[in-house]
Amino acid sequence: MTSQTSTEYEKYYVPEKSKLAVCATIGLVLSIYGAASIMNDMTFGDPNETTSSWTIFICGLFFFLATLFSWFRIAIKENIAGMNSAQLKRSYVLGMFWFIFSEVMFFFAFFGALFYVRTLVGPWLAGEGDAGRMNGLLWEGFEFSWPMMQTPQEAVGGAAAQPIANNGSFTSAETSMAFASAHAWYAWLPLWNTIILLTSSFTCHIAHMGILDGNRKKFNLWLGITVALGMIFLVVQAHFGLTMNAGIYGSTFFMLTGFHGFHVLMGMTMLLIQFLRSVRGGHFTADDHFGFEASSWYWHFVDVVWVFLFLFVYIL
C-alpha cells in the first residue's frame, strides 16, 4: 500500500465516509422501540395486541444484525487488503479489552445484588439487627435461608394478607439448584456444565496454539470442538427448572444464569464465525488472527464468569 518505508511512522487508516453508523442506529432504535412496545402490551395493555410491535422489533433487530454483519465484513476486508497498520490493530485490541471490562462490570452489578441480598437483606427481613424491626410489622414469621424456598409474602399468608408492602405475587421456588439439594453428584447438571465449559476454554487455547504454529488443520479441529462444546452447554443450560417470580432466589438465579447464557450464545456465535472464516475463507495466519483472538478472549471471559457463578449461585 502507501509507501511509507522512508519514514518511521505508519499511516493510520481513517476510513472514508460510512453509512454503517446510521444503519446500525436505525436498526437499534427500531428494535428497542419494538421490544418496549411488546412488553408494555403484555403488562399494561391487551396481550393479544402485540403483533405490530413484534413486527417492528423483528425488522429492527434483523436490520441491526445485518448492519453489524456487514460492518465486520468490511473491517475484515480492510485488514485483508492490508490497510490496517500495526497501530490500528492495537486500537482494536484496546477496544476489545475495554469492551470485555465493561461486560465484567455488568455482571458485577448482578453479583453485587446477590451478595447484598444474601448477606444483608435476607437476615433483615427475618428480623435480625436494627433494620429487622420491620419483621414484626410486615413479615411476621418469615425465616431466612438460602436458597430461599419461601418468600416473605408467603410467610405471612399470601399477597392478600399483607396489602401494604405487596406488589405482585411471589411464589416459592419449586426446586433448589444448589448442590446440597442434588440427589447425586453425577446427576447434577451444573457440574457437568462446568466441566464442559472449562474444557472448551482449554480446547480454544489448543486451537490458538494451532494457528500460532500455522497449523490450520489443528486450528479448525479444536475450534470446531470448542464451538460444539459451547452448544452442548447451552442446551443443558436451557433446562432451568425455576420460575422467575420465585422470589429473590429465582430473580438472582435467573438474572445471572440467564445473562450468562446469553453471553455464551454471543461468544459461541463469534467463535462459530471465526470457524467458518477459517474453514471456508482460509482466513487467519500465524501472525494475523485478531478476529479469532478477540473471540477467544471473550470466550475465556465467559468461562471465568461461569466459574464465579458456579461457586456463588450453585455451590455456596
Add this chain to the structure above:
Amino acid sequence: MGDHHHGPAKGLGRWLFTTNHKDIGTMYLWFSFAMFILGGFFAMVIRAELFQPGMQLVDPAFFNQMTTLHGLVMVFGAIMPSFVGLANWLIPMMIGAPDMALPRMNNWSFWILPPTFLLLASTLFMEGGAPAFGWTFYAPLSTTYAPPSVTFFIFSVHVLGLSSIMGSINIIATVMNMRAPGMTYMKMPLFVWTWLITAFLLVAVMPVLAGAVTMMLMDIHFGTSFFSAAGGGDPVLFQHVFWFFGHPEVYIIILPAFGVVSQIIPAFSRKPLFGYDSMVYATASIAFLSFIVWAHHMYTVGMPIAGELFFMYATMLIAVPTGVKVFNWVSTMWRGALSFETPMLFSLGFLVLFTLGGFTGLMLSIAPSDFQYHDSYFVVAHFHYVMVAGAVFSMTAAVYYWLPKWCGRMYNESMGKTHFWISFIGFNLTFFPQHFVGLAGMPRRIPDYALQFTDFNMMSSVGAFIYGASQILFLYNVIATIVAGKPVSDEKVWDGAEGLEWTLPTPAPYHTFETPPKIDPAHAHS
C-alpha cells in the same frame, strides 16, 4: 488508497456518514446545546410554578415529569455529550493524532443519541405521561408505581449507556495508542488526562447503570423481586446499585471540566500550570475515591452505623484531592500576568462557585447533619453549584476559548463578557437563596411550599429566567461568530495559549496531524 487531503463532503451526507473527529465533535456540541435548551425549558416550567406558593400553572403529576426530564436531559443529554464533543474535537489535536482511534464507531456513538432522546421526550405524550420518579428513579416509584412509559425510559438508558461506553472506549484507545512520538503520558495536556480517567470511570459504571435498569425491567414485566421486599428483595438495593453508578457519574461530569479550566487558567495567567504532576495524581485519587463513597446519598435510608461512618469519612477524604486542585489553580494565577477575557471570566466563575459547591458538599457529607439537609433544597443548591457553575460554566469557557481555533473567527468580546456577568448574577440569584430555604426545611421535588419560603423562591425564579435568557445571548454570539465574526489567522489566537492544537493553522483544517508532529523532548507538558 484515496487521497486524504480533501475537504468535507457536501450536504447532509457529510454529517450522517462522517468519520471525521471534528465533524463528530461539532455534532455532539450542537446536540448538547439543543438538549441544554430543552432541559432549560423544563426548568423554566418548574421555576414558573414555584414562583408563588399554591398551585399555579401545572398539576403536580406534570410537575414531577418536568423535574424528572429536566434532570435526565441535562445530565445525559446536555452535560455529558458536550464534554464528549469537546474530547472529539480536542484530544486528537492535543496529542498529535490524525483522528480518533475508531472513527466509524465514533460516528455511531453520536448518532444513537438524538433518536434516543426523541424517544425519551416522546414519553411526555404517552398514556400515563412521562416518567415522574425523579432523575434518580428510585424503586418502587420507578417500578410498582411507574407509568407505562417507564419501559421506554429503561431502553433509552440502555442505549445512552451504550453510547457512553463506545465513546469512552474510543477515547481510551485514542489516548493510549495514538499519541505522537515523544508525547509521553506526563506531557499530555491536563484536559487529555482528565478525559482518560473519566473514560475509565464511564466504562466501569455505565454497565452498572445498565444492570440497575435491567433489574427494573425484570421487576416490572417479568415478575422478579429485586426491589420488592415481599419477594425477599429490597428497594434500598436499587439505591445502592444506582449510586454505585451515580456518584462516579458526578465525577464523570466534573473531571473534564477540571481539565478545561486547567488549560484556560494558565493561558490567561501566562504561566504554566502550577503542580502539573499533583493535578494528575489528584484526578486519579478522586476517581478512585468516587467508587467508595456512593452511600453518602443514602444516609437516611437506615444503614448500619458502621456503614454511615465508613461512607462519611471516605466522602470527606475526597475534599483533599479536590483541595489540591483548587490550590493549584489559585497558585497558577499567583503573580501571573492576568487578563480577563471571557474564557478566563467563566473559569474564574467556575473556580469560585465550584469551591462553594464543594463546601456545601462537605457539609452534606457529615452524616448526622445530612439527616437535616437530605432531600431539601440545600441539596439542590449544592449540586447546581457543582454542575451548573462547575460543569456548565467550564463548558461555556471552553467554547469561547476554542471557538476561534475551530472556525477561524473571533467572537464578540463585550457580548461574551456581558454573557458572563448576566449568567453569573442569574445563576447566583437562582441558587444561592436555595441554600437558605433548604436549611429552613423546604423539601425538593414539590410543586407547592409553605408561605415563609415565598420571597426566596421568587428570587430563585427571577434568577432562573435571567440565567435562561443569557443563554440566548450565548447562542447568538456563537452563531454570529461562525457566520460573520472577525477572521483570525494567528495560530495561537491567545498569546498565552500552549499546546499542540495552537500550532495548527487557524481555522483548524479538516484533517490534521496526518503525519505526527515532532515533540521537543525538553519541552515541558502543555
